[in-house]
Amino acid sequence: MAGGPAGRRPRVHPADEPLLLADDLAAVRGDGCFETLLVVGGRAAKPERHLARLGRSAAALELTGPDEQEWLAGIGMATREWGAESEGVLRLVLSRGPERGGPETAYITVGPVGPQVLRARAEGVAVTVLIRGFASDVADSAPWLLLGSKTLSYATNMAAVRHAAANGFDDVVYVSSEGEVLEGPRSTVVIERAGELLSPPQEVGILEGTTLGAMTAVARQAGVTVRRERLLVADLLAADAVWLVSSVTLAARVRRIDGVALPSTVPGVDVARLVDRAVGRP
Amino acid sequence: MAGGPAGRRPRVHPADEPLLLADDLAAVRGDGCFETLLVVGGRAAKPERHLARLGRSAAALELTGPDEQEWLAGIGMATREWGAESEGVLRLVLSRGPERGGPETAYITVGPVGPQVLRARAEGVAVTVLIRGFASDVADSAPWLLLGSKTLSYATNMAAVRHAAANGFDDVVYVSSEGEVLEGPRSTVVIERAGELLSPPQEVGILEGTTLGAMTAVARQAGVTVRRERLLVADLLAADAVWLVSSVTLAARVRRIDGVALPSTVPGVDVARLVDRAVGRP
Numbered sequence: 105m106a107g108g109p110a111g112r113r114p115r116v117h118p119a120d121e122p123l124l125l126a127d128d129l130a131a132v133r134g135d136g137c138f139e140t141l142l143v144v145g146g147r148a149a150k151p152e153r154h155l156a157r158l159g160r161s162a163a164a165l166e167l168t169g170p171d172e173q174e175w176l177a178g179i180g181m182a183t184r185e186w187g188a189e190s191e192g193v194l195r196l197v198l199s200r201g202p203e204r205g206g207p208e209t210a211y212i213t214v215g216p217v218g219p220q221v222l223r224a225r226a227e228g229v230a231v232t233v234l235i236r237g238f239a240s241d242v243a244d245s246a247p248w249l250l251l252g253s254k255t256l257s258y259a260t261n262m263a264a265v266r267h268a269a270a271n272g273f274d275d276v277v278y279v280s281s282e283g284e285v286l287e288g289p290r291s292t293v294v295i296e297r298a299g300e301l302l303s304p305p306q307e308v309g310i311l312e313g314t315t316l317g318a319m320t321a322v323a324r325q326a327g328v329t330v331r332r333e334r335l336l337v338a339d340l341l342a343a344d345a346v347w348l349v350s351s352v353t354l355a356a357r358v359r360r361i362d363g364v365a366l367p368s369t370v371p372g373v374d375v376a377r378l379v380d381r382a383v384g385r386p
Numbered sequence: 387m388a389g390g391p392a393g394r395r396p397r398v399h400p401a402d403e404p405l406l407l408a409d410d411l412a413a414v415r416g417d418g419c420f421e422t423l424l425v426v427g428g429r430a431a432k433p434e435r436h437l438a439r440l441g442r443s444a445a446a447l448e449l450t451g452p453d454e455q456e457w458l459a460g461i462g463m464a465t466r467e468w469g470a471e472s473e474g475v476l477r478l479v480l481s482r483g484p485e486r487g488g489p490e491t492a493y494i495t496v497g498p499v500g501p502q503v504l505r506a507r508a509e510g511v512a513v514t515v516l517i518r519g520f521a522s523d524v525a526d527s528a529p530w531l532l533l534g535s536k537t538l539s540y541a542t543n544m545a546a547v548r549h550a551a552a553n554g555f556d557d558v559v560y561v562s563s564e565g566e567v568l569e570g571p572r573s574t575v576v577i578e579r580a581g582e583l584l585s586p587p588q589e590v591g592i593l594e595g596t597t598l599g600a601m602t603a604v605a606r607q608a609g610v611t612v613r614r615e616r617l618l619v620a621d622l623l624a625a626d627a628v629w630l631v632s633s634v635t636l637a638a639r640v641r642r643i644d645g646v647a648l649p650s651t652v653p654g655v656d657v658a659r660l661v662d663r664a665v666g667r668p
Binding site: 117119120121122123124125126127128129130131132133134135136138164165166195197199203204211213215234235236237238239242245246247248249250255256257258259260261262263264266267281 | 399401402403404405406407408409410411412413414415416417418420446447448477479481485486493495497516517518519520521524527528529530531532537538539540541542543544545546548549563
């Protein structure tokens with residue numbers, strides 16, 4: 105675990121020693137942003153995409169943060185600490201710093217990939233559709249809602265996942281108040297239809313998925329089209345296959361949406377393989 | 387500053403020493419709840435109302451937390467540390483604890499009242515009306531949105547206040563997607579109309595204000611009616627007076643709403659005095 109204030113040289117901080125002051129705005133206001141990266145073969149996957157998104161989130165929050173070289177130095181230190189033997193989860197955190205005043209807080213954690221992630225990769229997931237409460241046109245008109253930013257304020261995302269689990273589901277697909285498909289609380293929705301891959305456009309008020317971006321580049325080389333298109337729940341139910349893609353879980357095939365089992369046929373496009381290649385996984 | 391895991395005896399923790407592990411879910415997910423209390427004359431104001439609301443927030447988040455006696459012991463310790471000479475801000479924080487596993491995190495901070503608070507009390511505030519993006523009927527149907535809970539995920543509230551400040555305003559009044567008046571990011575809206583005080587009902591998807599509750603009890607004794615009624619922005623503009631009430635700022639008279647100056651006449655009901663009495667302020 106590497107920590108320290110923004111703008112200083114990174115240093116290793118023992119994981120079992122407190123790092124944050126009690127009034128750090130990360131803790132008392134969720135006032136900051138983060139990224140989660142997969143560590144595979146001793147290297148963090150697609151760091152440039154995560155740093156670009158972290159930079160956009162920081163700008164939306166009016167935070168500065170370490171520059172790209174400083175983050176890369178910290179990522180290098182954290183991945184060396186983690187080693188190459190097993191996959192890991194690396195998190196970049198940037199907060200406004202202590203409420204009493206002082207520099208922004210920037211740190212990196214690294215830890216193991218959880219068993220739920222491994223199960224979702226291997227067996228797929230059952231998802232429930234939940235409203236996120238916003239109309240799909242609100243992101244542009246109300247920037248204070250921070251809809252395109254990956255902020256530390258994830259309480260409702262975690263509550264949605266708990267709500268799903270209490271009803272026997274592994275994960276969630278959010279829809280807008282008009283019923284448009286948005287995203288998962290921790291993932292991007294991708295469907296296969298007639299040999300093409302489709303995913304909702306960012307302007308419906310969702311995060312721009314780094315895994316979707318990296319996968320799109322790999323898919324293009326493989327002759328597979330990835331298009332951004334507005335989707336309804338009916339489009340998921342009628343799809344040849346549905347996935348949740350994300351940086352750590354990678355590709356989780358959706359097996360069931362609420363009461364409806366999805367077709368278990370072999371899909372035409374091997375999304376899991378495309379994602380593996382996108383993150384440099386053997 | 388008193389800290390420590392839930393269920394243990396409180397102890398004093400120096401404010402300048404780190405308290406939280408880097409993966410505390412308060413910091414990396416905003417996954418917890420909090421309360422902010424005014425310390426006046428060496429005592430925390432209306433602790434029972436704050437502890438009741440903290441209990442409701444914790445239940446919505448499926449957290450347990452210290453029991454009321456444990457919190458009161460911590461509050462007593464924190465207020466003794468602070469002393470009786472000046473007003474203070476005391477914060478109760480409860481999070482799900484470290485992501486790696488372990489007990490919930492519970493702690494208390496205490497610090498000074500900021501200059502913006504003193505100015506808002508003395509001079510009132512100019513507010514801008516911003517949408518919160520939700521319909522006013524969503525709280526009941528979508529409990530995962532945690533609309534009645536005071537969670538640590540306040541990034542959008544802080545962004546709304548920054549957006550207001552960038553446009554020359556001191557604070558915000560949120561409206562629902564239908565234009566119903568909701569609340570401030572850190573306060574409850576109260577208006578005076580024809581000698582009565584009115585405030586939006588909780589079912590529009592807002593926090594139940596502890597200051598409004600305490601003030602209502604005091605007002606009743608003084609023969610002043612406080613009613614809960616759905617309000618539109620036009621009701622604010624036509625009111626005899628508009629206030630934002632909250633636990634630390636207490637009562638801030640609203641002087642301007644966007645481009646419209648509100649009447650500066652002496653109101654019929656002295657809301658500031660009612661709130662002072664409600665919090666035991668001389």
